[in-house]
Amino acid sequence: MSFRFHSGSSLTAAVSLLLLVYKANASGCDFFTGTWVVDGSYPLYNASACPFIEREFSCQKNGRPDSLYTKFRWKPLHCNLQRFKGADFLERFKGKSIMFVGDSLSRNQWQSLTCILHSSMPEAKYNLTREGDLSIFTFPDYKVNVMLDRNVYLVDVAREKIGRVLKLDSIEGSKLWNGIDVLIFNTWHWWNRRGPTQPWDYIQVGDEIKKDMDRMLAFEMALTTWARWVDSNIDPAKTLVLFQGISPSHYNGTLWDEPSAKSCVGQKQPVAGSTYPGGLPPAVEVLKGVLSKISKPVTLLDVTTLSLLRKDAHPSIYGLGGSAGLDCSHWCLPGVPDTWNEILYNLLP
Numbered sequence: 001m002s003f004r005f006h007s008g009s010s011l012t013a014a015v016s017l018l019l020l021v022y023k024a025n026a027s028g029c030d031f032f033t034g035t036w037v038v039d040g041s042y043p044l045y046n047a048s049a050c051p052f053i054e055r056e057f058s059c060q061k062n063g064r065p066d067s068l069y070t071k072f073r074w075k076p077l078h079c080n081l082q083r084f085k086g087a088d089f090l091e092r093f094k095g096k097s098i099m100f101v102g103d104s105l106s107r108n109q110w111q112s113l114t115c116i117l118h119s120s121m122p123e124a125k126y127n128l129t130r131e132g133d134l135s136i137f138t139f140p141d142y143k144v145n146v147m148l149d150r151n152v153y154l155v156d157v158a159r160e161k162i163g164r165v166l167k168l169d170s171i172e173g174s175k176l177w178n179g180i181d182v183l184i185f186n187t188w189h190w191w192n193r194r195g196p197t198q199p200w201d202y203i204q205v206g207d208e209i210k211k212d213m214d215r216m217l218a219f220e221m222a223l224t225t226w227a228r229w230v231d232s233n234i235d236p237a238k239t240l241v242l243f244q245g246i247s248p249s250h251y252n253g254t255l256w257d258e259p260s261a262k263s264c265v266g267q268k269q270p271v272a273g274s275t276y277p278g279g280l281p282p283a284v285e286v287l288k289g290v291l292s293k294i295s296k297p298v299t300l301l302d303v304t305t306l307s308l309l310r311k312d313a314h315p316s317i318y319g320l321g322g323s324a325g326l327d328c329s330h331w332c333l334p335g336v337p338d339t340w341n342e343i344l345y346n347l348l349p
Helices: 010-026 086-092 104-120 172-177 215-233 282-291 304-308 336-347
Strands: 034-038 072-076 097-102 127-131 134-139 144-150 156-160 163-167 182-185 202-205 208-210 240-244 299-301
Touching: 072 336, 086 104, 097 104, 097 172, 104 134, 104 144, 104 182, 104 240, 104 336, 144 172, 215 282, 240 336, 282 299, 299 336, 304 336
Parallel strands: 097 144, 097 182, 163 202, 182 240, 240 299
Antiparallel strands: 034 072, 127 134, 134 144, 156 163, 202 208
16 A cells, blocks of 8 residues: 555545554554564574674674574564564555664664665665764665664754754754655653763753753653644645654662662563563653654554563673673664564554
């Protein structure tokens, strides 16, 4: 089914989007509540079958000795996810553009999708180009573009005389999003950064310049600006919009009832069951509150709980920093983002 509709087909588009929003409920399935089960047919691809996995996600190449974390399949409580079929995906999206917009967790999911598609169609030609913050992975025979716009706040950071200004009500970066068939947004992990890794010096709200403010409130204001952009600029007859839910970190074992664990290092099993002892990050409630006020259709790819259960699947000391670093925020590939994309595959009409 196509996402880009021509004049006179807006009713068809509306019906298609309505089917997407209610697809899981109509089938009696909540894709986002379930458990992780071992499945020997996973992962969806071998790390060696995706030669362009970036170093920070390439845990096996970086020396991680165990591989059980690649063998878990997400099992919704009342149904099964259809396995991702790369050839079917490329046929359905022939001539279409898909863009992930967000921070490095968007890059994690974008990289996962390119690996799934490449490994399922290894003979298909592909091109990978990068210009500034925009990366484009193209299958020319299908005219399918899988794109990434690195935009960590969604709203703008501008260089001005006083320094770098995070503008909570400005979203000029949205110019890149026009004309895309499927947009998948994400922001969260950069909102609490301070010190040398904080990429702004001031925050601007309207005409008011602040040295700092409550970060959760700033996050909500930026999401509200993005939501206004969606309502003002998205034509549901042409563009499908999703929001990647809050991807969690695992730096505190007390949250998964293992007080002796100071981080994700050495974790080799998911949390058992369907609920996370430490509960959901507060950002989830803020995100859902903003999404509830948007008038245009936006689908939440609600990956938080299923990802919270995967304390075992982070790069830990097998990421970009090696043994000198610790990464319990991103995800190894193959790994959890493959499941995000498998759910995406099941949601798309």
